[in-house]
Amino acid sequence: MLADFNLRIIFEYLPLFLTGLRSTFFISAVSIFLALIAGTIACACRISSIKLLKYPAIAYIEIIRSTPLLVQIYFLYFGLPTLGIRVPEIQTGIIALMLNSGAYIAEIIRAGITSVDDGQIEAGVASGLNYFQRMRFIILPQALGATVPPLLGQSIVLVKDSALLSLISVMELTRVGQTMTSERFMPTEAFLTVAFFYMCIYFCLKALADWSQRKLIYREAY
Template identity: 55%
Template sequence: MFANLNIRVIAEYLPDLWQGLLNTLMLSTAGFAGALIIGVVACALSIQPIRLLRAVGVGYIDLIRATPLLAQLYFLYFGLPRLGVVLPEILIGIIALSLNSGAYVAEIIRSGILAIPRGQFEAALSSGFSYFQRMRLIVLPQAIRPTVSPMIGQAIVLVKDSSLLSLISVVELTRVGQQIALDRFMPVEGLAVTAAGFLIIYYLLKALAGFWSHIYRVPERS
């Protein structure tokens, strides 16, 4: 099947494919940066001793993890204008990716924090450290190292999820592949180049995860 691909048509769309790949990388990078910020805040709330704050953090994590990204994306895309908030499709896509991935990032960070021996918390408490000092100076520096590989795995998931943004007319890699299929009636060529682009990103991130695991001798998670 792939031997019959029309290379000439694919070559004609190379500038569009390159731009789509760059847009996918930009959207994924921005989305993951937002997810890190949201994840740290949500994790901090979910382990708070104050019940109300803990309920807010846990509620957000459960709500996001219990609903599909597509529903969240459509809720923002169609719901925000009903509230009088009109945003560009790209910004809506980044917000959706950040909110969705942020819940999973929060759980990854929480698992890293729970892996820290309780004695270190008690030692910091007996030394008079405040809650924020304990988190900033003792907890988070130790929690980051074992969570990097799972974080890269989540980044891979986010990159693949970014393909859903084509449904709200964001021009990224999947949208360009769809355009090839519609313009030239060549769905195989469109899907093939889309898959190739995502494979490139996947192997780059996988190599990064392997490099990190090799340096710190953290078992790589498949």
């Protein structure tokens, strides 16, 4: 089936693929970092008893989770200019990925916090620990341990979702594959190479998550 597979063309386009890989890595890393911040803030507002914080956070989370990412990207890319706000393609993609993943991360963190047994929190109160000490020594270590696997999954989803940015002309991995296909009409070579690079990113993220989880387990045991 792959008798006509042409490695020479792949090596010819390798510099362009590496450029796309760097772009994908940069967009994904920045988006994940900002999404963690946005998700943490949204979670804090979501579990707050202050209505002015709680209800806007609920609205943000539900609106983002109930609409497709592609619609959100198109809204930011085509809708904002009609309001007089012009943002470059890469920044538009990062904002869209951040807002989308931030909503899911907020729910992941909230689930981790609520998974901590109430009895442990009550024991912390009885021991004289204040709110920040309870968060530091009781709630957050357990919540982080519970949320590392789903946060890894969400990070992987974000990396794969970054392929949608090719639809707004961001030169990332998928866009490079489309370019090679349109110029040489070799979709097999193009998108197998794209898939290979996405797998490399996936295994790097998986190794990082496994390492961080082992460190967390060690610290808890210690």
